[in-house]
Amino acid sequence: MTAPLLEVRDLHVSFPGRHEVARAVDGVDLTMRAGEIVALVGESGCGKTTLARTIVGLQRPASGSVLLRGQELAYNRRALRAHHREVQMVFQDPTGALNARQTIYEAVAEGLRVQGIPGDEEQLVAQSLSRAGLRPPERFFARYPYEISGGQRQRVIIAGAMVLAPSLLVADEPVSSLDASVRGEILALMLRLVRETEVAILVVTHDLGLAWNVADRVAVMYLGRIVEQGSTEELLTAPRHPYTRALLSVVPEVAQVEPQILRGEAPDPTRIPSGCRFHPRCPLVASGEAARLGIEDRCRGEDLALAPVAGTGQLAACHAVAASVATSP
Amino acid sequence: MSAEPAAGAPLLTVRDLHVTYRTGAGPIPAVRGVDFDLAVGETLGLAGESGCGKSSLAGALLRLLPRGTDVSGSVLLDGEDVLTMRPGRLRAVRWTEMAIVFQGALHTLNPVQRVGRQIGEAIRLHSPRARGVSARVGELLELVGLPARRAQDYPHQLSGGQRQRVLIGLALACEPRLLIADEPTTALDVMVQAQVLRLLEDLQRELGLAMVFITHDLSTLAAVCRRIAVMYAGRLVEEGPSDAVFDAPAHPYTRALAAAFPVIGDPEFRMKPVGLAGDPPDPRELPSGCPFHPRCPAAVEVCPSVDVSLWPAGPGRRAACVHVPGAPA
Numbered sequence: 112m113t114a115p116l117l118e119v120r121d122l123h124v125s126f127p128g129r130h131e132v133a134r135a136v137d138g139v140d141l142t143m144r145a146g147e148i149v150a151l152v153g154e155s156g157c158g159k160t161t162l163a164r165t166i167v168g169l170q171r172p173a174s175g176s177v178l179l180r181g182q183e184l185a186y187n188r189r190a191l192r193a194h195h196r197e198v199q200m201v202f203q204d205p206t207g208a209l210n211a212r213q214t215i216y217e218a219v220a221e222g223l224r225v226q227g228i229p230g231d232e233e234q235l236v237a238q239s240l241s242r243a244g245l246r247p248p249e250r251f252f253a254r255y256p257y258e259i260s261g262g263q264r265q266r267v268i269i270a271g272a273m274v275l276a277p278s279l280l281v282a283d284e285p286v287s288s289l290d291a292s293v294r295g296e297i298l299a300l301m302l303r304l305v306r307e308t309e310v311a312i313l314v315v316t317h318d319l320g321l322a323w324n325v326a327d328r329v330a331v332m333y334l335g336r337i338v339e340q341g342s343t344e345e346l347l348t349a350p351r352h353p354y355t356r357a358l359l360s361v362v363p364e365v366a367q368v369e370p371q372i373l374r375g376e377a378p379d380p381t382r383i384p385s386g387c388r389f390h391p392r393c394p395l396v397a398s399g400e401a402a403r404l405g406i407e408d409r410c411r412g413e414d415l416a417l418a419p420v421a422g423t424g425q426l427a428a429c430h431a432v433a434a435s436v437a438t439s440p
Numbered sequence: 441m442s443a444e445p446a447a448g449a450p451l452l453t454v455r456d457l458h459v460t461y462r463t464g465a466g467p468i469p470a471v472r473g474v475d476f477d478l479a480v481g482e483t484l485g486l487a488g489e490s491g492c493g494k495s496s497l498a499g500a501l502l503r504l505l506p507r508g509t510d511v512s513g514s515v516l517l518d519g520e521d522v523l524t525m526r527p528g529r530l531r532a533v534r535w536t537e538m539a540i541v542f543q544g545a546l547h548t549l550n551p552v553q554r555v556g557r558q559i560g561e562a563i564r565l566h567s568p569r570a571r572g573v574s575a576r577v578g579e580l581l582e583l584v585g586l587p588a589r590r591a592q593d594y595p596h597q598l599s600g601g602q603r604q605r606v607l608i609g610l611a612l613a614c615e616p617r618l619l620i621a622d623e624p625t626t627a628l629d630v631m632v633q634a635q636v637l638r639l640l641e642d643l644q645r646e647l648g649l650a651m652v653f654i655t656h657d658l659s660t661l662a663a664v665c666r667r668i669a670v671m672y673a674g675r676l677v678e679e680g681p682s683d684a685v686f687d688a689p690a691h692p693y694t695r696a697l698a699a700a701f702p703v704i705g706d707p708e709f710r711m712k713p714v715g716l717a718g719d720p721p722d723p724r725e726l727p728s729g730c731p732f733h734p735r736c737p738a739a740v741e742v743c744p745s746v747d748v749s750l751w752p753a754g755p756g757r758r759a760a761c762v763h764v765p766g767a768p769a
Contacts, residue, residue, distance in 0.1 A: 290489040295715025361634035
């Protein structure tokens, strides 16, 4: 069996503060295949952007590893340069990510020059712009970022990433700064790129609708951990983890269910609760359901990892899910 | 007998409202003739993308636009035109009759003043002899779901969601009958967004507040507002009961906007992101005829030359499109 395209093993990333340490990524395992779109969803502060940056190599892990085709990423200059040829990042705000004084041509050609890619530069730039939907590409060569629209800027960013023919794109909220009517076009472009080039895309987003639109699989992150993972169809139509359920219930498009509005904001990675990290906000604990199932002590005291949910292809880290599977016939 | 307003009597009547910014580069028509009514206690959702004029419209309702901006038409609040009020009367009407909540709660609050004092100041400004101001501040904070002791906090000690609650409390300080909410949840996380939306819904019901809720997110509106108006290039292009507008849009632009928010679980949206080609138009260079025609999937021959105004399109509905039966083409 060949190694998967990307493998993240027990990854930890922490940021030391003056008094405490923020465990932004606190033990994540994740695998991706070529040509797959995985949506990494969660609230702000859950660690999803830190995880993405560590996969790209912009952030060094405290422990654990990132493997590309079975090869562990060493976080030194040489290894990172080789890594960036294969793994490219697309940022949220295309305006901030482009140099205002650089033409579109220069912006797209930059990666080729940094990597010292041989070949006809102009042709590669034209090809990449055209593939990103900026046609005819020559018309965009001499233009500056302020001369084009926000949607076109995001296409330029994508063209700049794709010009290296990477095998993995990591896109952090790639459409959240765009107008609703433009968003769909960029998502459609991502689907087309996957079809045409076999690139895999990890989309970091807070938007579950986006996941339904483009992702093959979804991973839900809470306070530094992935708490549920599965195929998009299964996970979004039959979520198991109470956190995923709550997230889905407040999406206005899923109006059929009674919204479970969790109290408070996403908690603090410098103070990760003991036991299941979700238990202080968990509706099952608050409603007494966990006590009725006889698992409340475990919810409060026993940390747990992702485990397969019997009868499904999903993984979930929840004592109640484990208990209900164990007790059901 | 007391003179109760007749049921459905309009609290706010907006007629032929135009807002034009004067700039060195020539006039920018941001709002180009908007009409709508709002009854006592009613909620109207105003949807549109960046640059469509929705925030200019909100600013015009309270006369908060920069000096030198041309505003014409009428904004009748209980029959009295806000646009021609004397400054003293306008000051009295703002806060006590209508108030506004903006997005980006961080910039609206004074960072070096305790939030309780800021709310207290708003109360004193409008009734200088008010008594029991601090008790009233506590009440307001509790009304928006914060403990009264939070009055002692500075804005930076509060989270984004808490600051947005403070702003809502501030807007309600003088018991207005009309609340204009301009993207009040945009910068917030999904779960916190749901909390703030729930709060606005509760306040609207408990206090009988009329509300104009402005956002780019059509799906949020459908959940909160009974009626929706959709704005494009400075005009309303569709208006009607939210369910009807969301489920069966009469205008192709509304249809595209609704499709941009996929229904999770609906196979129609699975792996099929929908967007519109092109970008929202520059108000300085509006296309001829119907300003939506260059992006419209349903455009026909007459569209570049005919600018249809809002036309009856079913019970309580209006739409500005040649495809509306009976519309003058």
